[in-house]
Amino acid sequence: MNRIDALIVAVATTLLAACSTPMPSGAELDKLTQDILARSFRAEGQAKLERISPDEDNRLCAESDQTGVALDAKVAQAIEARNMATIQPPKDGKFLGDWKQGEAIAQSGAGKTWTDKEGSVNGGNCYNCHQISQEELSYGTLGPSLYNYGKLRGVANPNSVESKPIVEYTWGKLHNARAYNACSNMPRFGHKGILTEVQIQHVMALLLDPASPVNK
Amino acid sequence: MSDPMRIRAQAAGGNATIRVLMSHEMESGQRKDGNGKIIPAWHIQDVTASLNGKPVMTAEWGPAVSKNPFLQFTIKGAKAGDKVAITWKDNRGESRTDEAAVT
Amino acid sequence: MSCLNSQATAMMCPRGMTARIQIALTVTLFAWAGAAMAQKSSADSIAEYRTMLQDGNPADLFEAKGEDLWKQKRGPKNASLEQCDLGKGPGVVKGAWVELPRYFADTGRVQDMESRLLTCMQTLQGFNAEALAKTPFGKDEQNNVTAIATWISAESKGMTFNLSQSHVEERKMYEVGKRLFYLRGGSHDFACATCHAQDDKRIRLQDLPNLTKQPGAANGFGAWPAYRVSNGQMWGMQLRLNDCYRQQRFPYPLFGSEATIALGVYMGVNGKGGDATAPAIKR
Amino acid sequence: MHTRRETLRHSAVVAGLLASTGLFPQYAQAFDKVAFDAKTIAEAVKAMGGAAPVESKDVTITGPDIAENGAVVPLGVSTWLPNVKRVLLLVEKNPAPLVAMFNLSPDIEAIFTTRSKMGQSSDVYAVAITHDGKAFFAKKEVKVTLGGCGG
Numbered sequence: 203m204n205r206i207d208a209l210i211v212a213v214a215t216t217l218l219a220a221c222s223t224p225m226p227s228g229a230e231l232d233k234l235t236q237d238i239l240a241r242s243f244r245a246e247g248q249a250k251l252e253r254i255s256p257d258e259d260n261r262l263c264a265e266s267d268q269t270g271v272a273l274d275a276k277v278a279q280a281i282e283a284r285n286m287a288t289i290q291p292p293k294d295g296k297f298l299g300d301w302k303q304g305e306a307i308a309q310s311g312a313g314k315t316w317t318d319k320e321g322s323v324n325g326g327n328c329y330n331c332h333q334i335s336q337e338e339l340s341y342g343t344l345g346p347s348l349y350n351y352g353k354l355r356g357v358a359n360p361n362s363v364e365s366k367p368i369v370e371y372t373w374g375k376l377h378n379a380r381a382y383n384a385c386s387n388m389p390r391f392g393h394k395g396i397l398t399e400v401q402i403q404h405v406m407a408l409l410l411d412p413a414s415p416v417n418k
Numbered sequence: 419m420s421d422p423m424r425i426r427a428q429a430a431g432g433n434a435t436i437r438v439l440m441s442h443e444m445e446s447g448q449r450k451d452g453n454g455k456i457i458p459a460w461h462i463q464d465v466t467a468s469l470n471g472k473p474v475m476t477a478e479w480g481p482a483v484s485k486n487p488f489l490q491f492t493i494k495g496a497k498a499g500d501k502v503a504i505t506w507k508d509n510r511g512e513s514r515t516d517e518a519a520v521t
Numbered sequence: 522m523s524c525l526n527s528q529a530t531a532m533m534c535p536r537g538m539t540a541r542i543q544i545a546l547t548v549t550l551f552a553w554a555g556a557a558m559a560q561k562s563s564a565d566s567i568a569e570y571r572t573m574l575q576d577g578n579p580a581d582l583f584e585a586k587g588e589d590l591w592k593q594k595r596g597p598k599n600a601s602l603e604q605c606d607l608g609k610g611p612g613v614v615k616g617a618w619v620e621l622p623r624y625f626a627d628t629g630r631v632q633d634m635e636s637r638l639l640t641c642m643q644t645l646q647g648f649n650a651e652a653l654a655k656t657p658f659g660k661d662e663q664n665n666v667t668a669i670a671t672w673i674s675a676e677s678k679g680m681t682f683n684l685s686q687s688h689v690e691e692r693k694m695y696e697v698g699k700r701l702f703y704l705r706g707g708s709h710d711f712a713c714a715t716c717h718a719q720d721d722k723r724i725r726l727q728d729l730p731n732l733t734k735q736p737g738a739a740n741g742f743g744a745w746p747a748y749r750v751s752n753g754q755m756w757g758m759q760l761r762l763n764d765c766y767r768q769q770r771f772p773y774p775l776f777g778s779e780a781t782i783a784l785g786v787y788m789g790v791n792g793k794g795g796d797a798t799a800p801a802i803k804r
Numbered sequence: 805m806h807t808r809r810e811t812l813r814h815s816a817v818v819a820g821l822l823a824s825t826g827l828f829p830q831y832a833q834a835f836d837k838v839a840f841d842a843k844t845i846a847e848a849v850k851a852m853g854g855a856a857p858v859e860s861k862d863v864t865i866t867g868p869d870i871a872e873n874g875a876v877v878p879l880g881v882s883t884w885l886p887n888v889k890r891v892l893l894l895v896e897k898n899p900a901p902l903v904a905m906f907n908l909s910p911d912i913e914a915i916f917t918t919r920s921k922m923g924q925s926s927d928v929y930a931v932a933i934t935h936d937g938k939a940f941f942a943k944k945e946v947k948v949t950l951g952g953c954g955g
Contacts, residue, residue, distance in 0.1 A: 223689050234693065235700040242780030246773035253707045253772055260705035267714055268703035314708040314770045327709075330724050339563045339870070340949040342724040344716065389709040396708060424581045433913065441582045443753075446921060448899055467912075474911040482895060482903045482921050484876045485753030486579035490917040491906070563870055567949075570868035573878040726872060726949060750876040804872050 247316035259284065263385035278384035286381035288393045289374045297369050297406055298360050301416075304408030307401050308334055314396065324396050326405055327389070334408065335415040344387065352410040353417040360410045372409060376402050425518035427493075427502045434496035434520045436467065438489045438504050446481040462487060464507040469493050470500055496520050567726055580671060580748040580800035583755040587672030590665050596646030605641035607634070607673065618677040619797050622785045624688040631694045633785045634670050635759045636777035642666075654776040658760045663776075670757045671746045674799035681796060682739050684789040691786065694779075698787025701780055702732070707770030713784070715769075717741070727804060732788050739795020742788035747801040755800070758785060811859060818857040818929055818941045821894045825902040857931065860885070860940035865893075865930035866917070867946050874922040874948040879903065881930035882915040885940060888932045891916065897926035922948050 245251050256264065259281050266273045310325025312318060328334060331344035357365045374381055377392030391397040408414050421441035427434050447459025459481045467475040474493055500520040507513040591602045607617035622633040628640055643650040656663045686692050705712045716724055717732040730741030746757045762781045766774050774781050866880035881891045891914055893903040903920040925948045931941040
């Protein structure tokens, strides 16, 4: 045994003596995290305990985020396919509502917390992460700027055939962003029942209506 | 009973800068409680300051002054060791006086 | 005098001003001179607003109250907290906060500042720690816990974070905290990491510290307890995390729960070497 | 540069705000401080004669351009005019515009800083009232933004 080995053994022995239990494995730590989660929260208002039992999509993305290991391409595709299947076109066939109401929805961060009344009107939280109209200075930068969203994409008439692909994509993105990006940080507004179909139509108008301040 | 004020009085260049923090709700009278009832206004109305017992400043405040108010002002000629006393009175008739030495 | 200051502009020295007034005005007018400059970005304006708030943080009021409470004989046993062991031995307050959360042999748990205070309030003063943990924020003894935590943190102001990872329980809590940090859930699929795992991002106008590394971890973790301007309340880390989880649309984390303590370990260890700025003033 | 029309409007606004405090009978005239046209402003200011508030470079108001939170907006007033009896801080669009009034004495400087609540973006005014009842003012616009997640 050379000196360094001896030192390592000595240190290891000391550490073992100080901490009778060795460090658990990754799987054991995953289990411990689940146990601690179960002991650390209580239901409050509409925020029930089921909200800390993530679905498979979230479990996979969280693991990838935490370990820094990108999802296998096939796994990512499967997540996107699953979420794509949830997207419903508007029942009345109308993709765009009223941009003014869309602006109010984009401004509001209300809804779904334990202090919100169940069934109260939810907001879209949009300005928390995105620049949208130029007038609102208080916008977040977690998501890309949506200023001139329709204009930059050449949407002169949202009802035209040329605009159809971008209109449908935007509808899908608002309904369920994970259909296009497996681990997107954007909430699944339609799929998770955060915004109603009518509300999504209004936000669509905010982004795509040439009359909206977003496209001025 | 109200909590004490925090008074910092620092001498510089022949004057003393006084910084005061007061512990007070400063309820504006504009807000409603959970049942939609107006929460009555409750705020500091009068503030007075004295240097070594001699009044040097009076102020009248409205309900718009922020909760846990901050006030900064400057007393001429005050030097280290001088005593600065601040008194506030609110619209419920409560009052409080605290004192600090200029450092 | 102030006119020679490198930050000063000609605007700070209007005619007729006496030298004496100039001195007194320096602090106040610094911001004013800034305001007079043309074409400032909104980010600059917000930074200026925050600077204006720094002088005169109402957290001072809570700090003073906390120190009083620490020394006061209170509770069923009519005792003070002066013999409380925050990790550096009974009664040692200075420097305690920058090493919390840590493992405590007497309780066999990793504890943060607030949960440790409950232990001391029970063992020394005879309060019921479980009942204190269940008391809503902002009510009764919870206010006192916050005030005491404010004072304890202030006693470490300017020191650098140095959390221990020598005990296996401390290392386990770091790993659990990391997993919790990335856990996506709630109606909106949010994790702590959604907002706090990148550099130079903001929500609305608020800068979001990247809590996974320095300097973000110490900037974020090291600022609480902080005075919240928006509601005029003093918030400890337990309430800070509670409201994060509320906005994440998660269920309600229990006061002093293992989950919130594990997150404290994760952030605190990530912030090693960073400055403790608490008690801060926040929007 | 202020146009004359703007200057008159500000003067009238200040007079109206002073009147609203109930502390200054000389301003307690029938002011509708909202709907002015230039003609009525001019007439209103003329009617006040020497008492019309005058914008002055010798009065300063300090405050942020943008307040991240309307609950706490740092505001300061200072003046080096002679013969000043009291100084006031006013927020035009607050339900009660008068934030604070400080009475001067020979023992203090005419420099005060405090913090105000603001319900919305507004002009804020610092006003100095002299012993002979004249009013001099400075004005600043403060934008109030919505901060945080808003949830």
